Amino acid sequence: MGFSAAMLSRVPVLGSPLIQGNAMRSVDVAMKKQMADVALNAARSKGATYTDVRIGRYLNQYVVTRETKVENIVDTESYGMGIRVIANGCWGFAATDKLDNDSIAKATYMAVAIAKENARIQTEPVILVPQKGYGEVSWKTPIVTNGFDVPVKDKTDLLLSVNDAALKGGANYVNSIIFLVNEQKYFASTDGSYIDQDIHRIWPLFQVTKIDQKSGKFETRQSLSAPRGMGYEYLIPKEADKIKGVTTLYRDSYDMLEDAKAAAPQAAEKLAAKSVEAGKYDLVLDPSHLWLTIHESVGHPSELDRVLGYEANFAGTSFLTLDKWKSGNFNFGSKHVNIVADKIQPGSLGAVGYDDEGVESKKWDIIKDGVLVNYQAIRDQAHIIGLKESQGCCYADSWSDVQFQRMPNISLQPGTTPLAPADMIKNVEKGIYIVGDSSFSIDQQRYNFQFSGQLYYEIKEGKITGMLNDVAYQSNTQEFWNSCEAVCDKSDYRLGGSFFDGKGQPEQVSAVSHGSATAHFKGVNVINTARKI
Amino acid sequence: MALFSEDDCRTLMKKALSFSKADECEINFSGSDAGNIRYARNSVSTSGFIGQTSMVISSAFGKKLGIVTTNEYDDASIEKAVKLSEDLAHFAPENDEFVSFLGPQTYAPHSNMFDQATADITPTFRTDKVAESLQIAKDNKLTAAGYLQNSASFSSMMNSHGLFAYNRSTDASFSITLRTADSQGSGYSTKDYNQVSKLDTLSFTKTAAQKATRSAGAKAIEPGKYTVILEPAAGIVLLEQLYGGLDARSADEGRSFLSKPGGKTKLGDKLVDERINIYSDPSNPDLPTASWNGDGRPQEKISWIEKGVLKNLTYSRYWAQKQGVKAIPSPDSIIMDGGDASLEDLIKGTEKGILVTRLWYIRPVDPQTLLYTGLTRDGTFYIENGQIKFPIKNMRFNESPVIMLNNLDALGRPERTVSGESFQSALIPPMRIKEFTFTSLSDAV
Numbered sequence: 001m002g003f004s005a006a007m008l009s010r011v012p013v014l015g016s017p018l019i020q021g022n023a024m025r026s027v028d029v030a031m032k033k034q035m036a037d038v039a040l041n042a043a044r045s046k047g048a049t050y051t052d053v054r055i056g057r058y059l060n061q062y063v064v065t066r067e068t069k070v071e072n073i074v075d076t077e078s079y080g081m082g083i084r085v086i087a088n089g090c091w092g093f094a095a096t097d098k099l100d101n102d103s104i105a106k107a108t109y110m111a112v113a114i115a116k117e118n119a120r121i122q123t124e125p126v127i128l129v130p131q132k133g134y135g136e137v138s139w140k141t142p143i144v145t146n147g148f149d150v151p152v153k154d155k156t157d158l159l160l161s162v163n164d165a166a167l168k169g170g171a172n173y174v175n176s177i178i179f180l181v182n183e184q185k186y187f188a189s190t191d192g193s194y195i196d197q198d199i200h201r202i203w204p205l206f207q208v209t210k211i212d213q214k215s216g217k218f219e220t221r222q223s224l225s226a227p228r229g230m231g232y233e234y235l236i237p238k239e240a241d242k243i244k245g246v247t248t249l250y251r252d253s254y255d256m257l258e259d260a261k262a263a264a265p266q267a268a269e270k271l272a273a274k275s276v277e278a279g280k281y282d283l284v285l286d287p288s289h290l291w292l293t294i295h296e297s298v299g300h301p302s303e304l305d306r307v308l309g310y311e312a313n314f315a316g317t318s319f320l321t322l323d324k325w326k327s328g329n330f331n332f333g334s335k336h337v338n339i340v341a342d343k344i345q346p347g348s349l350g351a352v353g354y355d356d357e358g359v360e361s362k363k364w365d366i367i368k369d370g371v372l373v374n375y376q377a378i379r380d381q382a383h384i385i386g387l388k389e390s391q392g393c394c395y396a397d398s399w400s401d402v403q404f405q406r407m408p409n410i411s412l413q414p415g416t417t418p419l420a421p422a423d424m425i426k427n428v429e430k431g432i433y434i435v436g437d438s439s440f441s442i443d444q445q446r447y448n449f450q451f452s453g454q455l456y457y458e459i460k461e462g463k464i465t466g467m468l469n470d471v472a473y474q475s476n477t478q479e480f481w482n483s484c485e486a487v488c489d490k491s492d493y494r495l496g497g498s499f500f501d502g503k504g505q506p507e508q509v510s511a512v513s514h515g516s517a518t519a520h521f522k523g524v525n526v527i528n529t530a531r532k533i
Numbered sequence: 534m535a536l537f538s539e540d541d542c543r544t545l546m547k548k549a550l551s552f553s554k555a556d557e558c559e560i561n562f563s564g565s566d567a568g569n570i571r572y573a574r575n576s577v578s579t580s581g582f583i584g585q586t587s588m589v590i591s592s593a594f595g596k597k598l599g600i601v602t603t604n605e606y607d608d609a610s611i612e613k614a615v616k617l618s619e620d621l622a623h624f625a626p627e628n629d630e631f632v633s634f635l636g637p638q639t640y641a642p643h644s645n646m647f648d649q650a651t652a653d654i655t656p657t658f659r660t661d662k663v664a665e666s667l668q669i670a671k672d673n674k675l676t677a678a679g680y681l682q683n684s685a686s687f688s689s690m691m692n693s694h695g696l697f698a699y700n701r702s703t704d705a706s707f708s709i710t711l712r713t714a715d716s717q718g719s720g721y722s723t724k725d726y727n728q729v730s731k732l733d734t735l736s737f738t739k740t741a742a743q744k745a746t747r748s749a750g751a752k753a754i755e756p757g758k759y760t761v762i763l764e765p766a767a768g769i770v771l772l773e774q775l776y777g778g779l780d781a782r783s784a785d786e787g788r789s790f791l792s793k794p795g796g797k798t799k800l801g802d803k804l805v806d807e808r809i810n811i812y813s814d815p816s817n818p819d820l821p822t823a824s825w826n827g828d829g830r831p832q833e834k835i836s837w838i839e840k841g842v843l844k845n846l847t848y849s850r851y852w853a854q855k856q857g858v859k860a861i862p863s864p865d866s867i868i869m870d871g872g873d874a875s876l877e878d879l880i881k882g883t884e885k886g887i888l889v890t891r892l893w894y895i896r897p898v899d900p901q902t903l904l905y906t907g908l909t910r911d912g913t914f915y916i917e918n919g920q921i922k923f924p925i926k927n928m929r930f931n932e933s934p935v936i937m938l939n940n941l942d943a944l945g946r947p948e949r950t951v952s953g954e955s956f957q958s959a960l961i962p963p964m965r966i967k968e969f970t971f972t973s974l975s976d977a978v
Contacts, residue, residue, distance in 0.1 A: 069629070070625050073600065077603050079604060079605060091578070093581030094582045096585075097604045114656045117657055120664070122576050124576065156624075173786060213787070216787065217901065309678060309712075312710050312712060313709065313721075314680070319977070401583070439906065443893070443908045444977050450931075474972065474973050505682075506567075529899050533933055
């Protein structure tokens with residue numbers, strides 16, 4: 001499915017499942033091992049042939065402001081255990097937030113009972129590709145500064161400065177948020193792994209609104225930040241991370257104040273911008289926009305669970321069927337299109353040491369020189385595509401949800417020939433340069449999509465001539481990626497992403513990054529979205 | 534686990550409040566026991582049982598607020614969580630929009646939201662239901678993917694001003710997608726009730742099977758403006774964008790589709806066709822909901838759109854106080870009036886049009902006009918002279934629910950349905966709409 005890029009209105013501030021954030025609270029590893037062993041032994045005693053246990057303490061912090069006010073400071077915490085078993089060849093799962101030995105054993109027995117019941121209607125037993133046990137190991141996101149340790153006042157001061165800058169710049173309204181995540185996860189399995197992980201993420205973002213009082217028209221401009229697998233250091237701006245152009249863009253650190261100063265006049269410029277004339281345009285897509293197109297049109301269709309039909313009732317299936325992969329020559333995109341799956345990329349949202357079924361992280365090709373070469377798989381799918389080991393794509397968004405196949409970071413590799421966005425634009429006769437993400441929608445097999453952005457700049461004969469409005473582009477995934485004319489070089493490479501990629505029943509979210517450099521697509525269909533009510 | 538009773542909740546929240554040193558403190562405590570089974574490729578895939586609870590502690594000193602959520606309830610953990618919420622409040626700057634927590638309220642008696650039989654559902658029951666559904670798939674040479682879940686939940690709140698509220702509810706929901714063996718046809722059905730006895734999974738599977746078989750071999754038609762019949766499961770995902778967007782503050786601030794130039798709003802204006810009536814009623818027996826909301830306000834019967842006129846907007850307590858109006862909370866349920874016509878009657882009365890089973894991946898395009906995009910899915914058919922003639926390929930639409938309800942042609946009989954996007958339920962009729970805007974074709978089945 002997808003997630004909210006325009007997440008300001010969707011961040012769960014109150015009443016969402018649990019949580020309180022306090023970096024001081026962590027559970028002793030020895031105690032977690034003891035609790036995990038209670039479940040592993042209880043499952044074995046009831047006849048389970050495989051068991052894994054995840055003990056999770058999930059911490060979030062939201063600092064939420066609007067204009068001159070701090071609306072909410074919220075710390076959330078959720079602590080519990082999920083137990084997954086194979087019994088009679090079938091999966092079973094149970095989760096509990098009561099972590100005394102009796103409750104753990106009771107939940108484990110429930111997981112085994114469910115597996116045995118379900119085995120009655122299973123057509124073929126679960127086959128797990130072998131996985132070695134790692135013993136007692138640990139991994140931590142390589143952060144510089146834990147955001148939870150930064151005084152709340154520093155965060156409110158920053159956000160109120162951001163709001164002040166936007167208001168002084170002419171915004172009528174501004175909302176801003178700093179959103180911090182810390183997943184303290186412990187995994188144990190009957191394969192002999194006891195894995196302790198400490199995972200951190202951060203997402204600062206804002207939205208300014210500009211209103212033309214006379215006409216009643218309004219426009220917004222959202223921050224050009226990215227959610228990152230980093231600590232608070234992401235919010236310490238570095239000049240070297242800035243890419244100057246028609247608007248300033250950010251690499252591995254973010255100048256929130258500077259971006260807010262730019263945003264208000266840009267929202268006003270959007271209000272006055274020319275409404276686009278529908279038709280075919282070349283598109284020059286900045287990574288702050290392109291990440292979402294990559295996510296929807298490459299990331300989701302190459303998920304093996306969708307290809308096989310496991311998501312048919314909700315997120316959908318995929319046009320990248322096994323026969324296309326087996327052919328070895330399915331032309332997904334042009335020769336410029338090289339897409340890599342990566343669970344180890346520093347600073348990315350998907351980077352972990354091990355996935356949620358105890359598989360060490362790795363990196364592999366999905367699209368090579370435009371051809372589909374691989375998928376994203378987990379342990380019970382790997383044998384279907386002839387893999388000898390899992391690709392480590394298993395994730396659950398909480399201790400209370402069962403883990404399943406989720407997207408690793410999926411990124412378009414930069415071009416190998418030196419090319420900057422300004423030079424790319426020089427090669428465009430009639431086009432639109434799009435910065436930032438906005439509306440996004442794609443069909444359930446990932447053919448037909450429609451995307452919008454934050455800023456649209458008209459390109460005429462190699463030059464940016466001004467801003468456009470009411471732009472959305474529609475295309476077919478294979479046609480679109482085959483229209484890829486060029487990708488800028490690695491000096492332009494940046495990560496985008498979201499905390500809220502949704503999939504599964506009950507629905508779970510996962511955080512994922514997508515990297516790219518600016519890319520050029522030929523002759524894409526652009527529609528005009530202006531209406532009257 | 535057993536659900537927390539009213540007395541258990543009262544005891545636990547009293548304990549939490551006893552640790553409070555804040556000027557005001559409010560506790561929300563909720564939890565659920567939920568079981569599910571998921572299937573695909575004509576076999577069970579994942580399933581489970583989840584028991585979880587959550588306590589939200591809000592502490593305020595003057596106009597400074599801190600909020601903490603925890604799920605550990607020993608004395609030390611609760612005391613620590615209360616203390617942390619107070620620390621956060623101390624760190625927070627004054628917020629002049631903070632409104633003191635409510636005092637004791639009077640709520641209407643709860644409707645029948647809880648059904649013991651639904652709370653007592655076992656894994657065996659779920660497996661048996663899925664086995665029946667799978668048999669339909671096999672009998673029709675179709676591939677099934679589905680999801681059956683049930684839950685029993687409680688919600689409660691208490692604050693230092695003496696407010697207390699409690700309710701419990703159950704829910705059982707089912708959704709099924711059946712696909713033909715060659716993946717050229719797909720059909721869908723979904724339902725959700727408080728009582729599992731109403732959840733006829735067999736009948737819903739048969740509906741999806743019929744749609745899957747009939748939808749194979751779809752023809753492409755040119756995108757453009759068409760008369761459509763939106764089944765309730767399709768209509769709800771667009772309607773919820775309308776009734777979910779009734780926030781007064783956004784409208785007053787000039788950044789809503791309900792804003793007018795000069796700081797005015799469309800409250801009291803005719804917004805849509807005069808046959809449209811949309812309201813909320815927590816006591817409706819077909820869609821019972823709680824008689825209080827998350828900040829303790831009573832939930833009452835209220836009209837949102839009456840004869841096409843926008844009658845009410847939703848307010849935060851702060852914004853209502855500032856505007857000097859009643860603080861009407863966002864509703865938990867929506868009911869849209871219809872007529873007596875069945876879906877079949879609507880089809881019979883259609884000269885040329887498209888029957889839509891499901892709309893998918895609904896996303897906002899322009900908040901000024903409430904323009905949304907998305908696609909048809911899992912059963913899209915061309916109607917001619919009152920009959921379904923042939924299946925058609927799926928299409929992308931760009932349409933505003935405001936424009937859609939102005940282009941209303943006919944309404945059928947309302948029924949309870951559940952949104953495949955928000956998972957919220959509503960009572961909604963099938964709708965026949967003129968000039969619904971499709972903008973491109975999709976190859977997806």
